[in-house]
Structures are given as structure tokens and as C-alpha cells.
Amino acid sequence: MTENLNLNKKTIFFAGGALVLAAIIAVIFLLAARNTGSASKRDNTVRLAREYLDQGEYQRALDLLDGLLIANPNDEEARDLRDQALRAKQGEGLAAARDGAEADAEPPKREDPPPDSRRADAEGREAAAASADTEALAARAAAEARRRAEAEELARMSAAVQAQMREVNALVEKGRAAVQQNNFKAAEESFSQALSKLPRGETRFEAQKYAEISDAWYDGFARNNDNALGETAVKSAVSNAQESIRKDPALALPQYTLGRINRDRGNWAGAETAFREAARLDPNNYLYAFELGRSSFRLGKYDSARMSFESAVRLNAGFEPAWYNLGGTYSALKKSDNALTAYRRAVALKSDYAVAHREIGRILSAKNDYPGAIDSFNKALTYNPKDIASLRDLGYAQNQAGLNQAAETSFTQALASDPNDAQTNDNMAIVKIDLGKYGEAVQYSAKAAAASPATGRYSYTLGLACEKSGDIDGAITAYKNAARDPSYVRPRINLGQLYLDNGFPSEALSYLMEAYRAEPNSFEVNNNLGNVYVRMENWDAATERYQAALSRQSANVTVRMNLARAYAGSGNLARAKEAYLEVLKLAPSNYDALFELGKACASMGDAAAAKQYLASLLEKSPSYSGKTEAEKLLAEL
8 A cells, every 4th residue: 555656756956056256366364464562462372373273273273373474474483383274274174075074065955055165166266267357457447546646636736746746656657567577676676766755745645655556566465475475565565555544544545455455365354344445435436346245245244245236336337247246145145036137237248257157047947947047057168168067057957857868968078077076976876867777876876975975865866776776775775874864854754665665664664753753744754654554554643644644735646545545444434435535536537546435335335325436437447457346346236
């Protein structure tokens, strides 16, 4: 009496997951303010960093030590501690990769997509590449702002002062050119000369020059952020920006420079503060609003990020990275329709915006618009054929659309680039199962489960593949591995079904009760429990579980048949008759229900009704499998 309710259907997991921002700079460590305090403050910082290091809080230790080294690059003790923290952090990352920790190495379930840091980092790099011109735009905008400011200053000055200012401007530009050539000594000489020739009493002009020098040094830092030259440049950039702000707090440029430095160092709180001030001082600069949005997003302040990106696109509707990031922010706010609109604006401006096409595909896939999703993923791959994430997501959408041969091709291509990726091997196994290639499914699912043994869903797929291929022992072993996760119900359902089918109802009951405790309202769990109780002839428990299942799917014919048979088995023929009639209302051609209804009526002594139902059965289905028994029963009435 165990019915196949298609309980073994396995869903491919969609890598949609996590939103990432365009132009993410992948250098992470904290920019601390210059240390002008006492030696005791420095010693306390070192002591705290040691404590963090001992406790495994490597990034927090690095943040403190980087601040000390920015203030004093000759602090050898801080440098040694920093090197220890870096080595420890790298070792931690390798261990996590070896262990296959699900939170970092594997994508989230489609129905509840938390961030996926490994994929987010990779996709962040792609987004950064897609928006690589952002900093160039910033440089051009800053240069234009400088030219306007200089023109205003010169216009109101005497001829002598104008000449002096032009000389200063020429020296600043000379220094900027030297920075771009990594000739920092020559740059320092030019900047020093420029500052020594500043006109007396022109505070605003002085502040502007310090801001420009800071901006030039930032360029040197950005090109050398992984070496000693970068450390030299960033110190000069910070000190000149601070001096500019001291002389004229109304200038936006030095705040923007400090924001970029903090951003590049991974100090998103500091970046947000500086960019917010820059945007306040110059509310018409779309790049300031854009960078403020990026910083707020990284801090998880999605509504603030939304407002900043909306400001950016209002100020410059043709700036596609702002539309892309606005889409990501709407996604984080669970506003998928708004996100879809923003991403579509991005691709309307930049037709080859591959990552935006991919995000459109992910949203459409989540809406079950698989044809639309497939089209978007194919566009992403047209513009970036090496985009493995789009290949994986394309395979998912194709599988969901029933295009399993196409999905098989997509996953084959993805595995050619990354053959050991656990999720892709798992998804390929699911496609192979759907194609009936069970032996191949076992190979792919075994590879996924071996790559990430702690991920229960991979072991579950392996169990399903083994079961389909006829390896019941292998299926039980794999399902048990999957069931190590106490909240994972699916392998317990399948274990219960396997044990029941093979004549072990007590073992089946044990696993199904575990599933019931985790999901007491599950349709599948309640129906299968009913099947177990029928096998154990516990009729009251069986009818109770079938009724619970029907409360979730009232029109399910299979469960109504199970309920009718349970009533019949318990001797409650009146309730059995009612249940069979309900089945026939839903499925008039269910001849088993018609036959069993006739038998129930005969057992109740209602010969007329029994004759009616049995005669109707033989008329409607002359070749019914139970024809002989029906004719015999009819003859005896």
C-alpha cells in the first residue's frame, strides 16, 4: 500500500545568490588615522592586537596593526605582528577551503539566498572589471572641478597674484606627472616648491592646492597599493588631505580622496563618513553619491545605499555602474521588480554589460521565468564566454525548463573550466538522473560528496543516484550521511521509504518520526508515516497522518485512496465508503476506487449499492485487472 508520490525529486541549487558591487577594490585592511598619541596608546594597541591574534581574530588584529604602520612604518614590532597575523589568516583560509565549509565554499539554497563569499569575491572582480572606467571618470571629474575652481580664483586676482598662482599650478601638475611615473622624489620636490610659492592670504587657493596634491598622491597609492611606494604615497595623500580640510572645510575633493583611501583599505565605515561629507559639500557630483552608495552597501545599510544610488542616477542617468549597483541594492532589499528595472537600464546603456545580464537572468529564474532567464544568461555568455557563474546558472534554468540535454551541455562546459566544483558536479548528477543516466549520476554525485562531505545535499543526491541505479545499500549509506544534519528532512523521508519498501517498518518509522519532528506539517512526511502505520496495522494513527497530509493537499487522489484503504482496514466501512466516493469525485476513472467501493458496500450488507458499483466497473473497464474477482463478487450478491 505504499504509493509512489514522486518524493525523490531533487532540485538543482541556483547560484544566485549574493549581490556584488561594480568596481570593488580587492585590497582589505583598515586605514587608521595618524597616531599622534602617547607611547602608551601605541603599546595598548599592540597589546590588543596580540590578544586578537591569540584568539584567532586575525582581521581585527590586522586592522589595528595597519593603523600603527601607517602612522609609523618603522615600527618593527608592529610589522612582525602583522606578518604573523597575515600568515595565520592565510592558513585559516586554506583550512576552510580544504574542509569545504558550506558557508564559504558552497552556494545557498535557492529559496533562502544568503551571501556566498567565495562566489561573491569572484563576481565582484568581474563587476570591477566591467566598471574599470569608474576611476578614470572620477579623475576627469576632479580635474574639471579643479580647472573651474582655478579659473574662479584667477579671475578675481591681480596680475601679479595670477602669475604666482599659475606658477604654483604648473609645479603641482609637474609633481602629478612625476607621481604617475613613480618618481616620488621628483614629485615631492615639485610639490614642496609649489607650496613654498603659495600667495599669502589666499587660504582657499592653498586648500585647493593641498587637495590637488593629495589627489595626486592617491593616484600613486592606487598604482602601488601592494608595495612600499604605495605606503609612502598614502601617507602623503592623507596628510595633504587633512591640511586641505583644515584650511577650508568646505572643499569636497579632500573628503573624496580620504573616502577612496579608506575604501581601498577596506575601512568601509571611514569611507562612508568621508564620501558622505563629500556628497554633502558637493551634492551635484554623481560620483560622490555613487561611492557613498557603495560604502553604505558594504556596511549593510541597504536603504541608505539605495538613496545614494538613486541620487547618482538622477544626477547622471547615463552612468551604467550606478544603475547596476542600484539593482544590487534593490535585490538586497528584496525588491526584485525594482532591481530588474535597474539592471535593464544598465544593459540599455551598455549592451555588453555581462554581469548585469547575469543578474537579470537570476531574477527571472527566481520568478520561474526560465525562458527569459535562459536568454539573459546566454547574453551574459555572449559578452563574456568565460563566465562560469553564468554557465552554471544557465544549466540550472535549462534543467528547470525541462531542457536537460541543454543543461547537460552547459554543466559539461562549466566543469571543463572547474572540474572539481562540488555544486556543479551535484547539479550535473541531478541532470543525469533526469536523463536516466544513473551510472553517470553516481559518478558526478560521488565527486561532489567527496569534495564537500559536510554538505548534506550532496550526499542526498548521491543516495538518490544510487537508489535509481539499484544500489540500495549505497543509497542507505549516502542518505544516512546526509541525515547527519538534524534539520535535513529529505534524506529521512527517503530512508523511511526504502526501509518500508524492503520490509523494515520499525526502522522506517524511526527515520520518519525524526522528519516529522523537524517538519510536522510536511505533506510527504505525513503521508509516508500513514503508509508505515498501515503496514503496522495501526489504523487510527494511519488515518490521522493521512488526514494531516490532506490538510496540505486536499485534492491529492493518492492520499485519499490511502485514507479510504486505512478506514477499510480498520473496519470503519462507512468512513471508507465516504472516502472512496471523494476519490471518485476527483478521479471518476479511478477503477481501483470503484472496485474497492463495491467491496466495501458488499461487506456492509448494501447489496444494491455493491451491484451498482461493480457493474459500473465492468462496463467502464472490461479489461480491468481485477475483473475475475469483481465478476465473482457480483455473482454472489
